[in-house]
Amino acid sequence: MTNLSLAKVFNLDMPEGIEIEQGCGGAFVPPQNPSYKLRKELARVMYGFFVSGDVALTLMGLQGCGKSSLPREWHARLGYPLMEYTCNARTEMTDLIGMYKPNEKGSLTFAEGPLLVCARNGYSLLLDEYNVMDPGVAAAMHPWIEGTGAYVPELKEFVRPAPGFRVFMTANPADAGQGFMGRVEQDAALEDRSWSVWVDYANQEDETEIVSQIFVKSGESPESAETVSKKMVEMANKLRKQFAEGRLKMAMSTRCLCRWATCATIFSNAGGDTTPLSFGLELAFTNKLPPEEKAAVNEMAYQMFGGGPKK
Numbered sequence: 001m002t003n004l005s006l007a008k009v010f011n012l013d014m015p016e017g018i019e020i021e022q023g024c025g026g027a028f029v030p031p032q033n034p035s036y037k038l039r040k041e042l043a044r045v046m047y048g049f050f051v052s053g054d055v056a057l058t059l060m061g062l063q064g065c066g067k068s069s070l071p072r073e074w075h076a077r078l079g080y081p082l083m084e085y086t087c088n089a090r091t092e093m094t095d096l097i098g099m100y101k102p103n104e105k106g107s108l109t110f111a112e113g114p115l116l117v118c119a120r121n122g123y124s125l126l127l128d129e130y131n132v133m134d135p136g137v138a139a140a141m142h143p144w145i146e147g148t149g150a151y152v153p154e155l156k157e158f159v160r161p162a163p164g165f166r167v168f169m170t171a172n173p174a175d176a177g178q179g180f181m182g183r184v185e186q187d188a189a190l191e192d193r194s195w196s197v198w199v200d201y202a203n204q205e206d207e208t209e210i211v212s213q214i215f216v217k218s219g220e221s222p223e224s225a226e227t228v229s230k231k232m233v234e235m236a237n238k239l240r241k242q243f244a245e246g247r248l249k250m251a252m253s254t255r256c257l258c259r260w261a262t263c264a265t266i267f268s269n270a271g272g273d274t275t276p277l278s279f280g281l282e283l284a285f286t287n288k289l290p291p292e293e294k295a296a297v298n299e300m301a302y303q304m305f306g307g308g309p310k311k
């Protein structure tokens with residue numbers, strides 16, 4: 001049995017003695033993202049959840065705050081298999097447990113779904129956007145996320161999840177007022193069976209580091225990358241405040257900040273009448289806003305970064 005130090009694996013400033021047993025590896029371990037920065041507050045939750053032996057953990061938060069990437073990168077770096085399934089309004093238990101599929105002999109074979117594969121093998125399952133699923137289907141998940149399992153008639157077998165089986169569920173809040181459509185309030189009984197984590201956008205320091213790496217990768221010096229990233233994060237935080245006050249259609253997410261930075265590096269020599277930053281901002285964010293909000297955000301960018309307002 002090999003133990004991995006979280007401080008070493010994630011390059012975190014924490015005691016090296018905090019360790020997690022290395023996973024079993026294999027084809028279902030996600031690929032690593034070397035740019036991923038594990039936030040300390042989330043490292044603490046994941047560590048606790050992994051050692052608790054519990055099965056289900058729910059990550060709630062606004063778009064692009066780092067929900068899906070957390071279990072993905074945790075499994076990648078620690079060598080644990082993770083299967084991902086993105087839920088939709090028509091997801092049925094058969095999509096998760098399995099269904100009969102035609103085979104080359106012209107008959108039907110039972111193809112196990114991701115939930116069954118994970119439960120039988122002790123893998124993790126990431127159910128992305130779980131609250132767009134019908135609550136009735138989600139209710140059928142109860143015996144699985146409780147770890148008891150259920151009878152699968154097609155296998156003529158009562159399947160008890162193997163040790164190591166875990167379910168991660170991510171969701172945006174079920175709030176159309178905040179721009180999240182088609183999300184359904186889930187049954188309290190489901191939520192009662194799961195750890196619940198609210199994921200905020202990363203703090204200023206962590207988010208600056210996340211954005212900064214994108215500029216550094218494109219050849220920018222660490223100092224100037226940090227200076228510009230800090231200002232971008234500052235602007236994102238101002239926009240988030242405006243969103244929370246109902247003055248903006250959407251918050252600027254970490255995903256959006258990263259795209260803004262990437263676009264700014266791609267178009268750095270493109271010329272034209274806009275700066276790379278303002279062009280990047282448009283592609284990543286402002287083109288999604290109504291005209292008056294777009295103008296206000298461009299004006300804010302002009303005040304903060306200079307370069308001329310985009311008309």
Ligand SMILES: Nc1ncnc2c1ncn2[C@@H]1O[C@H](COP(=O)(O)OP(=O)(O)O)[C@@H](O)[C@H]1O
Binds near residue numbers: 069
């Ligand atoms: N801690 C992080 N380190 C590096 N990039 C991150 C981090 N958190 C978020 N990101 C960036 O933001 C994007 C969105 O994150 P994701 O976890 O997919 O958000 P969510 O699932 O909450 O919508 C990622 O693809 C990545 O580019």
Ligand SMILES: [Mg+2]
Binds near residue numbers: 067068069170
């Ligand atoms: Mg996601």
